[in-house]
Structure formats: C-alpha cells, structure tokens
Amino acid sequence: MNALTPLEAETSIALGAPVDVTIDAVAKDFGDSPALFGVSLDVRAGELVALLGPSGSGKTTLLRILAGLEAPSAGRVLFGGEDALGLPVQDRNIGFVFQHYALFRHMTVFDNIAFGLTVRPRASRPAKAEIRRRVLHLLNLVQLTGLEKRYPTQLSGGQRQRVALARALAIEPRLLLLDEPFGALDAQVRKDLRRWLREIHDRTGHTTFFVTHDQEEALELADRVVVMSKGRIEQVGSADDIYDRPASPFVFSFIGESTLLPVVIEGGAVTFGGDPTGLDVNKTERREAVLGFRPHDVTLVEDDAPAIRGRIVATRRHGGRRRLELQVGPDHLRAEIDVEVGDEQPLGTLVGFRPQRWRIFPA
Amino acid sequence: MATPLALGRRPGVIPGFGLTLGFTLAYLSLIVLIPLAGLVVRAASLGWADFMAIALDPRTLAALRLSFGVSAIAALVNAVFGLVVAWVLVRYDFPGKRIIDAVVDLPFALPTAVAGIALTALYAPNGWVGQYATMLGFKIAYTPIGIFIALVFIGIPFIVRTVEPVLADLDREIEEMAATLGARRWTAVRRVVLPTLVPALLTGFALAFARAVGEYGSVIFIAGNIPYVSEIAPLLIVIRLTEFNYAAATGVATIMLIISFILLFAINLIQAWSRRRLG
Numbered sequence: 295m296n297a298l299t300p301l302e303a304e305t306s307i308a309l310g311a312p313v314d315v316t317i318d319a320v321a322k323d324f325g326d327s328p329a330l331f332g333v334s335l336d337v338r339a340g341e342l343v344a345l346l347g348p349s350g351s352g353k354t355t356l357l358r359i360l361a362g363l364e365a366p367s368a369g370r371v372l373f374g375g376e377d378a379l380g381l382p383v384q385d386r387n388i389g390f391v392f393q394h395y396a397l398f399r400h401m402t403v404f405d406n407i408a409f410g411l412t413v414r415p416r417a418s419r420p421a422k423a424e425i426r427r428r429v430l431h432l433l434n435l436v437q438l439t440g441l442e443k444r445y446p447t448q449l450s451g452g453q454r455q456r457v458a459l460a461r462a463l464a465i466e467p468r469l470l471l472l473d474e475p476f477g478a479l480d481a482q483v484r485k486d487l488r489r490w491l492r493e494i495h496d497r498t499g500h501t502t503f504f505v506t507h508d509q510e511e512a513l514e515l516a517d518r519v520v521v522m523s524k525g526r527i528e529q530v531g532s533a534d535d536i537y538d539r540p541a542s543p544f545v546f547s548f549i550g551e552s553t554l555l556p557v558v559i560e561g562g563a564v565t566f567g568g569d570p571t572g573l574d575v576n577k578t579e580r581r582e583a584v585l586g587f588r589p590h591d592v593t594l595v596e597d598d599a600p601a602i603r604g605r606i607v608a609t610r611r612h613g614g615r616r617r618l619e620l621q622v623g624p625d626h627l628r629a630e631i632d633v634e635v636g637d638e639q640p641l642g643t644l645v646g647f648r649p650q651r652w653r654i655f656p657a
Numbered sequence: 658m659a660t661p662l663a664l665g666r667r668p669g670v671i672p673g674f675g676l677t678l679g680f681t682l683a684y685l686s687l688i689v690l691i692p693l694a695g696l697v698v699r700a701a702s703l704g705w706a707d708f709m710a711i712a713l714d715p716r717t718l719a720a721l722r723l724s725f726g727v728s729a730i731a732a733l734v735n736a737v738f739g740l741v742v743a744w745v746l747v748r749y750d751f752p753g754k755r756i757i758d759a760v761v762d763l764p765f766a767l768p769t770a771v772a773g774i775a776l777t778a779l780y781a782p783n784g785w786v787g788q789y790a791t792m793l794g795f796k797i798a799y800t801p802i803g804i805f806i807a808l809v810f811i812g813i814p815f816i817v818r819t820v821e822p823v824l825a826d827l828d829r830e831i832e833e834m835a836a837t838l839g840a841r842r843w844t845a846v847r848r849v850v851l852p853t854l855v856p857a858l859l860t861g862f863a864l865a866f867a868r869a870v871g872e873y874g875s876v877i878f879i880a881g882n883i884p885y886v887s888e889i890a891p892l893l894i895v896i897r898l899t900e901f902n903y904a905a906a907t908g909v910a911t912i913m914l915i916i917s918f919i920l921l922f923a924i925n926l927i928q929a930w931s932r933r934r935l936g
Contacts, residue, residue: 363833383836390837396830400852400934410838413848445934465838 312339312501313374313468315360320369322355322525329355330525332369337503337518339374342495344516345505348548352525353505357471360503362386373468386469389462389500393474395454397446403457404429404442410465432460435494452483459491463498470495472504476511488515509549513537521545543655546586553629555602555622556657557585564654567623572600572648582657587649589617589632594647601646604629606639620645693914700911703904711908716884717893720909724890725916727801728869731808736862739816740854746817747824761818764811769874776807777879799881804889807875812865819861823854856932863924870917 315337322330330352337343345353358364360371362383371378378386398406405412407429411420420428433439436456446454455475462470475491476484492515495502506512512519513533521528521536521544529541540546543554557566560580564573572595573585589612595601604620611617615632622629631647639645700708711717746758764772780787780797790797797803827850835845873891880887890913897906 361837363837383833384839384841386837387839388837390834392830392834394828394830396828396834398831398835398849400855409835409840409848413835413838413840413844461838 311468312499314339315469315501315503316370316372316375317356317360318370318372320356320359320366320371322352322359322364323367328525330359330366333522333525333527335520335527335530337501339501340499342492342502342515342517343504344512344519345503345522346507346509346512346519346548347522347528348507350524351522353520353522354473355525356522357473357503357505360469361388361390361471363390387465387467388469388471389459389465389467391455391458391462391470391472391475393477395446395451395458395478397454397457397461399446401445402442403433403438403444403446403449406446406457407432407442407461407464409461428464429460432464435463436460450483451479452487455479455487459494463500467500470500470502472502474505474507476508477506484511491515513549521548523548540586540653543584543586546653546655550588551630552586552588553631554655555585555627555629557583557654559583559654566602567625569603570600571602573652575654584655584657585649585652586655587652589630590615591651592631592647592649594631594633594637594645596646599646601648602629603644603646606641606643606645609641611635618645696907696910696914699903700907703908707904708908708911711905712912716888717890717909717912719885720888720890720893721912721916723801723804723888724870724913725920727804727889728808728866728872731805731812731869732862732866734805734809735812735816735865736858739813739861739865740820740858742813743817743820743824747821761814765814769811769872770878772810773807773875773878776803776810776875780806780879798879799883799887801880801887803879803881804876804887807879808869808872811872811875812869815864815868816858816861819864820854820857823857827853856928859924859928859931863921863928866924867917867921870913 315335317333317335317337319332319334320330321328321332333352333356345356347353355364359366360378362378362381366379373386398409401409408425411425411428414420429442430439433442436459438453438456438460441449441453446457449457455478459472459475472491476487479487488511504515513536516533518530518532519536520530523544529536529545531539536545536549540549546552547554555566557564557571558580559565559575559577559582562574562576562578564571564575564583564585566585571585602622604622606618607621608619609616610619612632614635616635616637618631618633620629620631621627703711742761746754746761777798778784780790780803782788782791782796782798784798787797795802797806831849831853832845835849836842840848871891873889873895876889877892880889880892882888882892890909894906894909894913897903897909
C-alpha cells in the first residue's frame with residue numbers, strides 16, 4: 295500500500311460550489327419509533343461538521359435525510375437557501391461515502407470513479423477524454439495514481455475508502471456526506487486517513503458532514519461537533535466548547551471519561567449522601583442536582599475535612615497514573631479517580647477525595 | 658525445497674485433504690464416471706464408420722438439434738423470467754409470498770410424467786389453453802412449442818433458486834450509492850445490480866439447460882414425437898432401445914454426452930472468469 299503523503303501544492307480540482315445547509319425542525323419516525331425529534335442546525339458553506347453520538351442517536355438517519363436516502367416525517371432542509379427535500383436523491387448532487395465503501399466490485403477503480411459522470415444524461419455528460427482527465431486527476435488527489443485498472447478486491451481497506459471518496463468527489467458535489475468513513479479501518483490507517491481527509495477538505499472546500507461515534511475523531515477533525523443522543527441534538531460547538539463547557543450530563547459523560555453523582559445543593563454547599571463534599575456553589579435554595587467530574591481532576595483528602603468518601607473496589611493502571619474504582623455513598627455508586635502511582639492503597643480501604651474542577655447539572 | 662508431493666501433504670489447518678480427495682474421486686467414479694465409461698465403451702464397439710453413420714443420420718441430427726436448441730431457448734427464457742420471480746420474492750413483501758415461494762419448487766417435486774400429462778391436457782387442441790391457440794390457427798401441443806413449454810416448466814426453479822440467495826445478499830448500499838451518484842433506477846439495476854448477478858445467472862442457466870437436455874418424462878407426452886419435427890434425442894435413444902438396437906442407442910447417447918460436456922465446460926469457464934472479476 296502506498297503511504298499517504300502530504301498533498302502537493304499544485305493539486306487543484308474542479309469542485310461544485312459549496313453551499314450552506316439549513317436543517318429546520320427535521321423529524322423522522324420509523325413506524326411508531328421516532329428516530330429524530332425536530333432537529334435544527336445551520337451549517338456555513340465549506341464547514342466540516344461532525345455528527346457525534348452513540349448508536350441509535352439518530353446521526354445516521356439525519357445524514358441519510360440530507361442525502362435523500364430517507365424522507366423526513368416533518369421539517370425542512372435547505373441547500374443554499376433552496377428546498378432540498380423536493381429533489382430526489384439523484385438530483386441532490388451530494389457526494390456520499392459509506393462505512394463499508396459500497397464500491398462496485400465488477401468495475402475497475404477507474405470505472406468506479408467515473409460512474410457518476412457516465413450515468414449522466416447524454417446532454418450533460420462530459421466527453422470521454424474529459425472524464426478520463428478528471429478521473430486521473432482525482433486518483434492523483436487520493437494518491438492512488440497507477441491503480442486505475444485494479445478491481446476493488448485487489449485493494450486494501452484504506453485504498454478502497456479513498457476510491458470511494460474519489461468517486462463521491464467526481465460528481466462535483468455541493469455537499470459531502472460521510473457515514474462512519476473510517477469505522478471499518480484499523481487504528482493506524484484511520485489516523486492517517488483522518489489527517490488526510492482534513493487536508494482534502496481544506497483544499498476542496500466542500501461543506502462536509504461526517505457521522506462518527508468516535509469522539510477523538512470528531513474533536514480532532516471537525517470545525518464544529520454536533521453531539522446527538524436519542525434523536526435530539528445535545529450540543530453544537532467547537533471541540534473546546536464540547537469538552538470544557540458541556541451543555542448536559544450526557545455530553546459530559548459521552549465526551550471524555552467522567553463520573554456523574556446525584557447531589558443535593560443546600561445553603562450554597564454541595565452534599566452527597568447527606569455529607570458535605572467541601573464543594574461550594576453560589577446558589578442557596580435547596581435543590582437536587584448532578585455533580586460531574588473527570589478522574590484526573592480530583593485530589594485526595596487525607597484528614598477528616600469534607601470530601602466524597604468511598605471504598606476501593608478495583609484498581610488498574612491508566613497511562614502514567616493509577617485509576618481507582620470506588621464505591622461511594624449509601625447507594626454504592628461507582629466513581630473513578632486517578633492517583634499517582636504509589637499513592638494507592640489496598641482494596642477495601644476507605645479513601646476521601648474532592649474534585650478540583652467539576653460541573654453541576656440540573657437533576 | 659519442498660517437492661510438489663510434500664506440498665500436497667503438508668498438514669494444513671483443515672485436515673483430511675488426502676482422505677476427502679480420495680473419497681471424492683472414488684465416489685464420482687462409482688456414481689458418474691464408470692457408468693459413463695461403460696456407455697462410451699459400448700459405443701466404441703460400434704466401429705468408426707457405423708458410429709458416424711448413426712451420428713450423421715438425418716433423424717439423429719434433427720433430434721439433437723431440437724433437443725439442444727429448444728433447451729437453450731427455454732433456459733434463456735427462464736433466465737429472464739426466473740430473475741424477475743427471484744427479484745419479486747427477495748425484494749417485496751406481499752400476502753401469499755410463502756405460497757408462491759413454495760410453488761416455485763413444484764416442478765422439482767412433481768413426477769415429470771404428471772407434469773407432461775397436465776401440460777398436454779392444457780395445451781392440446783381441445784384443452785383449456787390449446788383451444789384458443791387452435792382458434793388463432795396454430796398448435797402448441799405436438800409441436801416444438803409444446804416441448805419448449807415443458808422445458809420452461811421444469812427449468813424455472815433452477816434459475817430462481819440460484820439467483821435468489823445472491824440477490825438477497827446484495828448490499829442495498831450499492832444501489833443507494835448508485836442513486837447518490839445520479840443513476841436513475843433502471844440505470845442502477847442495469848449497470849450495478851445485474852452485473853453482480855451474472856455468475857449466479859450463468860449457474861442457473863447451466864443447470865436449467867442441462868436438466869432440459871436430459872428431460873424425458875414431461876416432454877414425450879406433449880411433443881407428439883413426430884420424427885424430424887418433434888422427436889427429442891432422449892426419446893430417439895429409447896426408440897432404438899425398444900428396437901433392441903443397443904449400438905445405435907449408445908451412439909446417440911455418446912454424442913449427447915460429448916456435446917453436453919463441451920457446453921457445460923464452456924459455461925463453467927465463463928463462470929470462473931466472471932467470478933474471478935467479482936472477487
């Protein structure tokens with residue numbers, strides 16, 4: 295397999311003008327199980343957006359609605375201010391890439407990439423020589439020059455996915471939609487392709503949506519991340535927004551590692567299981583809430599000062615530190631904290647800790 | 658250096674290559690090769706001149722042309738309509754689908770003589786269907802058209818049952834992909850779906866064709882068996898047998914065997930070639 299090298303500066307390709315996309319209160323029911331509840335989102339032309347969420351969050355359904363492979367039960371979708379839902383999938387002019395490539399196995403790499411051009415009606419179909427020029431150009435862009443006569447079965451997974459991308463780009467799409475594009479590849483190839491996709495995007499400037507359940511991929515690659523759960527958008531924002539200012543306990547727990555504990559706020563203090571935790575908030579009225587913190591944002595409390603206390607039920611090595619799994623509170627909830635290697639104590643020991651950085655969410 | 662012999666004996670993850678190959682050869686010999694060899698030996702006792710006389714006898718030639726020609730046409734027609742039946746059974750849900758699914762296999766299960774008698778009753782000049790053909794001025798039963806209908810009847814399950822699983826396994830994403838690239842429905846079917854079905858269609862065609870060439874029971878009732886017109890080669894063999902002319906019977910049989918083998922071998926080569934491309 296030929297390695298991915300940084301793109302050469304002179305590479306230029308003809309591209310469809312990128313459009314901005316408006317998704318307005320789009321809902322989808324499959325029979326009686328709703329998959330999307332009135333989702334709205336505005337995306338600028340040329341933006342690279344990640345739809346991130348666990349399976350069943352509706353992210354793929356939203357992508358397929360944009361493509362025209364599913365029809366929404368309600369709502370509007372606008373491409374560049376024009377209604378897109380009225381257009382059948384064939385006329386939407388979108389480039390779609392599936393997780394498992396969906397290459398045409400009986401066609402060579404060349405014919406796969408040329409497919410979208412060769413199925414055009416005669417009037418708008420480019421001449422043979424022009425199709426050839428474009429295909430070879432795209433092969434160069436995806437760094438597969440010289441492989442045009444191969445069949446898909448003779449390529450590696452990473453190469454197949456690049457053919458799939460070239461095929462999607464060949465029709466000069468207004469919009470690029472990628473459904474878990476790296477999901478079927480191994481970790482190293484995935485990393486290479488991720489960086490390379492970002493470069494391709496910066497060069498071609500397509501408005502791009504990609505679906506992923508891999509937060510690292512989403513945070514690293516996207517201009518904006520759309521976190522979805524159970525058919526709703528939980529938060530839209532940059533990687534920093536999502537990580538540092540999570541809008542909901544779901545986002546907090548889905549992005550990065552975290553512990554969520556039910557707490558009661560009373561007189562400006564946060565109490566857990568009836569005991570003060572040593573954490574203060576500037577609200578005074580009594581209410582129930584959820585405390586969230588990350589394992590690496592805690593300090594151990596040695597003395598009898600207010601703290602969250604629990605027994606160690608498991609320990610494991612976690613990078614440069616050691617992770618302790620604790621049973622905390624009267625309901626024996628799980629909490630995870632990181633301590634320095636050497637600071638740990640035997641299983642069953644009662645330890646106290648206090649989060650240094652933490653967030654309070656409404657219960 | 659491993660000798661070819663040692664290579665063949667290298668213990669693999671899947672054991673028993675030698676044993677299973679030996680069994681396969683012995684079994685095939687017992688069931689297929691020895692009876693066929695007996696046939697050839699018997700025919701060989703004829704002598705070349707006699708053999709050629711039988712082979713080039715106009716009645717033999719007419720029977721062979723009819724058998725192979727009508728079988729090929731029937732298998733082709735089955736390939737088209739069997740594909741449609743398989744498509745409907747795989748792609749759509751409708752009431753009674755299970756029943757239709759079972760009906761497809763009936764030609765497998767029915768004694769062929771029963772099928773032949775039923776078809777003759779239908780298509781005879783005074784039958785339910787045949788009477789309308791008579792009104793229009795042509796005959797179905799007792800002509801090659803009748804033979805064609807019988808061969809279509811017995812051949813259809815071969816196409817449906819070989820295409821069906823391949824069609825069911827076909828990734829829907831392939832068709833969705835073609836659509837996002839701008840291909841209209843028919844273009845997608847023609848350029849993306851059908852080419853992937855070609856190996857299965859060829860297999861089904863070969864099976865239906867081979868079955869049709871060897872078919873006897875259902876054809877003899879509807880064919881009318883007029884020499885030079887509607888007399889199939891298998892019937893000619895039986896006629897020679899009833900005349901105690903064993904040499905002539907084995908002669909015709911050997912010719913059938915050779916032609917069938919060449920045709921099936923050719924179809925197999927095309928199949929292997931198209932499968933290799935599909936990977």
